[in-house]
Amino acid sequence: MNQHMKKTHAGGMILLLNALFISSTVLSIPEANIKENKDPQKFEKHTLSPGMIMAGYQGWFDAPDDGANRGWYHYGKSGKFEPGFSKVDMWPEMTEYEMQYVTAFKYADGQPATTFSSHDESTVRLHFKWMKEYGIDGVYLQRFVGEIKSESGLSHFNKVMTSAVKSALEYDRTLSVMYDMSGMRSEDVDVMMADWKALMKDFGFDKRSRFPNYLFDRGRPVVAIWGVGFNDNRKYNLDDIEKLIRFFKSEEAGNCSVLLGVPTYWREQGNDCIKDSNFLDIVKMADIVHPWFVGRFNEQGYDAFKPLIGKDQKWCDEHHLKYMPVVFPGFSWNNMYPESKNSFVPRNHGSFFWKQLSGAASEGAQMIYVAMFDEIDEGTAIFKCAKRVPVCEGSKFVPIDDDIPSDHYLWLTGKAGQLLKEKKQVPTHKPIQHVTK
Numbered sequence: 001m002n003q004h005m006k007k008t009h010a011g012g013m014i015l016l017l018n019a020l021f022i023s024s025t026v027l028s029i030p031e032a033n034i035k036e037n038k039d040p041q042k043f044e045k046h047t048l049s050p051g052m053i054m055a056g057y058q059g060w061f062d063a064p065d066d067g068a069n070r071g072w073y074h075y076g077k078s079g080k081f082e083p084g085f086s087k088v089d090m091w092p093e094m095t096e097y098e099m100q101y102v103t104a105f106k107y108a109d110g111q112p113a114t115t116f117s118s119h120d121e122s123t124v125r126l127h128f129k130w131m132k133e134y135g136i137d138g139v140y141l142q143r144f145v146g147e148i149k150s151e152s153g154l155s156h157f158n159k160v161m162t163s164a165v166k167s168a169l170e171y172d173r174t175l176s177v178m179y180d181m182s183g184m185r186s187e188d189v190d191v192m193m194a195d196w197k198a199l200m201k202d203f204g205f206d207k208r209s210r211f212p213n214y215l216f217d218r219g220r221p222v223v224a225i226w227g228v229g230f231n232d233n234r235k236y237n238l239d240d241i242e243k244l245i246r247f248f249k250s251e252e253a254g255n256c257s258v259l260l261g262v263p264t265y266w267r268e269q270g271n272d273c274i275k276d277s278n279f280l281d282i283v284k285m286a287d288i289v290h291p292w293f294v295g296r297f298n299e300q301g302y303d304a305f306k307p308l309i310g311k312d313q314k315w316c317d318e319h320h321l322k323y324m325p326v327v328f329p330g331f332s333w334n335n336m337y338p339e340s341k342n343s344f345v346p347r348n349h350g351s352f353f354w355k356q357l358s359g360a361a362s363e364g365a366q367m368i369y370v371a372m373f374d375e376i377d378e379g380t381a382i383f384k385c386a387k388r389v390p391v392c393e394g395s396k397f398v399p400i401d402d403d404i405p406s407d408h409y410l411w412l413t414g415k416a417g418q419l420l421k422e423k424k425q426v427p428t429h430k431p432i433q434h435v436t437k
Helices: 029-034 040-045 121-134 151-171 186-203 238-248 279-285 307-318 348-362 408-421
Strands: 002-010 013-021 053-057 101-106 112-115 138-144 174-180 220-226 257-262 288-291 368-370
Touching (some): 053 408, 121 151, 121 408, 138 151, 151 174, 151 186, 174 257, 186 238, 220 238, 238 257, 348 368, 348 408, 368 408
Parallel strands (some): 002 101, 053 138, 053 368, 138 174, 220 257, 257 288
Antiparallel strands (some): 002 013, 101 112
16 A cells, blocks of 8 residues: 545645555556457356346536546536535535545534545546445446537546546446437537547457457447437437437447437337337337436335336337336435426435335346436435535535435445346345444
8 A cells, every 4th residue: 555645625725635545456548458358257247137237327526626627517506516506415425535625515513525526536446346345237337428529528528438447347347338418419429429439449348358348238339328219309319319320230330239218108109208100110229228217206106107117128028129227216406406396206215216126126127227326416326425414505415314324225236136136036125234333
């Protein structure tokens, strides 16, 4: 172990604190990419298969002086992150973070609250360490098309990608790319295609001999396209989606297996889905269907919702598609949208989350997507969140329930994955986490 300086940010002042840092043992990216790896067991581990539980990973949080030059990105409003100007509803449990940034928020005792930056490699490394510790297979790393169009956004998300690649190798976790098309326009299709070509060149995601930890499905790299068929007036259309699917499945793009992120009511084209006679034909061009459920129900309404999962699974089976439904621990975006009437879905000490895990399995789902690993702005994060949160006027933060540990949602995710892999029933009653003090 060697000495490393731990940095926090407070306004324009940098505070330097001593901390212990374990030096990384992973290869640099160029070395990792050119090293041949033909271990069939490793390939099997990173293949889409029954029992696999993957989470979404946003990686979009920045702090001043983290090197990204994006300020309090995704933390604050109007360029500020201070009382009355917060976009996040939950606060991370900061005990284990190497790099911490002091904020304008304070705890009840007057102590300043710190937070992390996704731009720091040590942050991503810690998150992948937790994935390994709790048995979470890996993550779909988000690539926001609206972000990677700009030099600043591309630089940040490339930095996060590099950190994720190194961390996935170190902790033997699975990685896949998910393109989020929110805010995209038709002309940005070319941006997506060029970005994937660059990722193949830089990281070798299309070749297991170069990066063995990339997610494959039936011998092909998995690329996710999220935001297909939503009826919220998006500036792209089904022709654009067809073009993207054909591209990703081409030899030029590595003959990918394509996951489509679709609305909740995609199969019947109801409520949140467009009405288009060609929509299901486009869905059938893909390989994996991934409907979005976040905020569609609470614990009381889940029993009435659950049969939809079984019907979705049956449709996908009949059309030779794989199916990956979403579960989420709860929801909250009061600070981001204080006037919203549907801004909170309670976590209920983890029972809501477990009910979905059990329910999806009982309806025949064999693989699950957890929304999300790190999204504290919409209150869906499963990583370690704090019980002790800042207190102030103008912003209200939601603490983790006092009677469960901060890692409870990581533990529940890993527990469900273990049961699914062992082909055991996921019980309806939430298991008890025994904490060693």
